[in-house]
Amino acid sequence: PAPSAAPPAAELLALDAVRLFVDRARAAQHDWTLADDNAPAVAEVCRRLDGIPLALELAAARVRSVPVALLAQRLIDRFRLVATQDSTVPPRQRTLARLIDWSHDLLQPGEQRLFRRLSVFAGPFTLAAAEAVCADEALPLDDIAEHLAQLVDKSLLVLQRDGGRYRLLDTVRQHAATKLRDSGEAAVHRRHLAHALALAEAARVPLGGPQRASALAALDADYDNLMAAHAQGLQLGGGAGASVANANAVHDDDSARQALRLCFALREYWISRGLVGPGLAALQRTLAHARLQAADALRARALFDTGHLFNLSGAPAQARGVLQDSVAIMQRLGEHAREAAILQPLGLAHAQLGEADQALRCFERAVLLSRQGRHTRQLAAALLQCASWHRLHGSPATADAHYQEALALAESLGDDELAAAAWVNLAMLALLQDDVADARLALAAAVPRAARAGALLSVLWVLDVACVLAAERGDKVLARHWLELSESHYRRAGLQRDPADAAFLDRWRQPLTVGPATR
Known part of the structure; x- marks a missing residue:
């Protein structure tokens, strides 16, 4: 009015x-x-x-x-x-x-100080995170909880009732970020980066075991904050457009290296959640950083992760280039265990480019080095790659032996993702030999493991086999449904099937995409 x-x-x-x-x-x-x-x-x-x-x-x-x-x-x-x-x-x-x-x-001075420091969080955050990142001599840890309550009471901060997390609305956060920039408190950004790195690295081991689902959920909750910390790390390290604190800030190598380590910790998360594109972009930005150009183990690891994601996104030529650089660094450093890990995606890149002999040499050397180094999970993964090569090139007995060994190793580790991969591949192998009964049993074993793993690729493998099993029993409607669902997820996540899986599905694809659907 x-x-x-x-x-x-x-x-x-x-x-x-x-x-x-x-x-x-x-x-x-x-x-x-x-x-x-x-x-x-x-x-x-x-x-x-x-x-x-x-x-x-x-x-x-x-x-x-x-x-x-x-x-x-x-x-x-x-x-x-x-x-x-x-x-x-x-x-x-x-x-x-x-x-x-x-x-x-x-606001009171302490509330003002906390308000501007909270702007480093791009998404919802916990009390523990606020304490770890915002507390220092000028803002005692014991005062954080009370100041948070005051900011909530004054509607400058939102408390999410369902998860007990706090968040700043975007408009408010932008205002707080301006205050933080003007204050010159760059140490807040360094603490945020260190906190994000600790959180992501703590989830890395559980991501490869029985606690995978809970580790994924923890990273889901903090993903926006993790990526904000990564961007801050590149700026603090003197990256393009660095202006986190002020134009005269002293940049440090450690922040750039921490940003790279954060990428390492998030790689499996990016793959599991269908975030290969954003993950690849983050890695490429980090690799281009002026302070990360030394040909050391850290750069080799970054090249390895980049090549792996290039493979998944259907860019084998780019993958081959960066992975060859990575292998060269590791061989020069005498890091044979890490060389074995890099050889697997390098072999896959060769396979996608039609370089079958080079691919097999990579896979077999990866198996050899993993056995020598007694790296169980790495050996299981290398055996799966080697087995799929033999499946694709008409050696089912050799493929079966490798799959069975990989399965036993995965089960001994309690690694649901690797076990699901082994069971799905055994189902594919059975179908290629017209053994529908064994394929159904293998798929039944794969499904609960894929569900527990919570990895997108595991689910997509299951969908592909379910599609073929439906086609085998003459249910074109259901087969098309599983195929379309799988294809849509591959497209949305920016993923590509590896050569063996693509060849497997191609055998049934044409009958499913032409002619009337029947049940």
Whole structure:
């Protein structure tokens, strides 16, 4: 309503903005009520704030300490004082910025310090994370919980009731980030990077075992924060556009290296969650960093991860190039165990490029080095690759022996993803030999393991075999359904089947894509 025409309280409640203000005011002070005597002030507040929900929440949070009439007057004075001269900024955006700035200025010094430091979190965060990242001599750890509660009460911070996490709304976070940049507190970004790295590395081992599902869920919850920390690490390390603290910041090699280690820790997560494209982009940005050009084990590992993701995204030529560079570094350093790991995706790149002999040499050397080094999981993975080569090239007995050994190793480790891969490959091998009964048994064993693993590729392998089994019993409708579902996931995740799996499916693909569907 216009300032000269504020209606009675009952009529004001018909307005969405007023109802929101009243609701948030009562949340701040349970006995607060809208009455005819304060209705004009409430109307003025809503008008001044253009009905913007976040702005109304911020203002309403103040009624516990400021009468609404005084609140309206302060808003008038404040907006007149900080009126922007930038006519390119939309009026509603100017209104919200002014109110956030005003709310910030009313905070206690410790609350202000925490508010700006929380801007390093791009997504929801826990109390423990806030304590680890934001506390220091100027902001004692014991004060963090109380300051968080105050920021929630003042609507500058949201507490998510379902998971007990906090988050800053994007608009508020941008404002807080500006405050942090102006403060020059670069140490906050370093602590955030260290915290993110510790979290991701703690999940890396569980990702390869029985606790895989819970590890994936933990990374899901913090993924936005992890990627924000990665970007901050590159900036702190002197990457392109570095400006995290200020233009005169001293950059450090350690931050760039921590950003790279964060990529290492997230590789399996990216694959499992169908984030190969974003993961590959992050690795390439990191590899291009000026402080990470030394031909050492760290760079070799980065090249290895990049090549692996190139393979999965259907870019074998690029994969072959970076993986050959990685192998060369490891051979020069005498790191044979790591060489064995790199040879597997290198062999796959050769296979995708039609270089069968080179592929087999890579797979067989990976098996040999893994046996010599007694690296059980790596040996199981190398055996799977070697077996699939033999399956593709018409040696089912050799393929079966390798699959069986890989399966035994995977089961001994409790590694559901590797075990699911072994069972699915055994199902494919059985189908290629027209043994439908054994294929069904193998798929039945693969399904629960794939479900527990929570890895996208495991699920896609299961769908491909389910498609062929449905086709074998003449159910074209169901077979097409499984095929279309699998294909859509491959496309959405930016993944490609390896040569052996693609050849397996091609045997049944044409009958499924032509002619009428029958059941």
